[in-house]
Amino acid sequence: MAQSQPIDKRTLILDAAIKVFAKNGYHRSRVSDIAEEAGIAYGLVYHYFKNKEEVLSSIFRERWSAFLDVIRLYREAPITTREKFTSICFYLLNSYNLRPELMEVLILEIARSSKFLQDSHIEEFNEAFRLLEGMIRDGQACGDLRADVDPSLSAYSFLGAIELILTGYVLNTLKARDVKTYQKVAETVVDVFIDGLGKR
Amino acid sequence: MAQSQPIDKRTLILDAAIKVFAKNGYHRSRVSDIAEEAGIAYGLVYHYFKNKEEVLSSIFRERWSAFLDVIRLYREAPITTREKFTSICFYLLNSYNLRPELMEVLILEIARSSKFLQDSHIEEFNEAFRLLEGMIRDGQACGDLRADVDPSLSAYSFLGAIELILTGYVLNTLKARDVKTYQKVAETVVDVFIDGLGKR
């Protein structure tokens, strides 16, 4: 049964796909490139995945849910509202540090292909906003955050800021450096988000 | 000479391409789809553009430069710093209102393509950030904005917020409505950006 199957080849293919997609983009990557990168025969990809699209889908589904779990974790954590946002921001930035290729695929390929992939992806994508929105409502309820701002727009603003910074790293218009820098960037982003850029 | 050529067919093709790309995505759109949408023969696209890629490039080059002009305009305008950001934000949101398909192509296709196309648009893409960064420095210099925040990160945060909200409209995870709503959304985004979400 598929469930009890050793998972090595499947993961091997996914990891190879992440590399290949990051290097060439999804549309310029062939299934044969993935097979080659994985060191397996071409047809074996189809043994594990229905088609090329399902490879990309699986990358998204499995990795995005990890991100959702992180938001949930920090949302429940006994830390300040500011620390929650900072931690999530840092997690995403540091994910680029640890897995640049994966983040590239997520940012460049999946986020922008969502409209054309199966509908279920939009729902999963949207779950992140709902969780962040919930976190903002939490912050509003406990008095940390203003109650007169739409939580939904705020969630989009927050995640959008991070996403475009990550895009900047991917496109090399921003210089990515080391963990300390990412921590500082996360603090800056959250600083602007919570305290604002305006002079007091 | 190309310069003195009637521009109708070329613009016709670009407009058709915007529709087709928005509907199917660049990679799932064929040159023949564009030709059909434009009501011309297939080969004529190649009379006006080198290849499919150049169609997309031209859409970006010509429309992005219009956006850059708008930033420049508002940057020089005799209005407050807050009004400048609000106006730019509103311009982008309202562009979605006026030209949803074009904004879709810009948001979903261009950034993704930038890394992989021969004719890289990264420099042009980056110009928007430089202009916004300049505007933030202006605001810092005149005392409207904090001097202790990286203007580059702030520019990315600002534009990222807008970009993801627009993506939300495109993917229908956010409901786009009318001009009044866009004005309010612009004000909210800039409100959070300048005043912060934190309770004072």
Added chain:
DNA sequence: CCGGCTCGATTGACAATCCAGTCAACACTC
């Protein structure tokens, strides 16, 4: 222990499909 069998994993050549780009021929205008 060994050999045979079964079944799942693996292989990669190949057929079918798709689509970008070409270009000779035609149409139109001055």
Added chain:
DNA sequence: GAGTGTTGACTGGATTGTCAATCGAGCCGG
């Protein structure tokens, strides 16, 4: 007639997905 604009059938290349054949591991019986 010359020059520019337009046409769309066709070619060739690229790629996906298929599938028959092979391989390898594990099990069972002698």
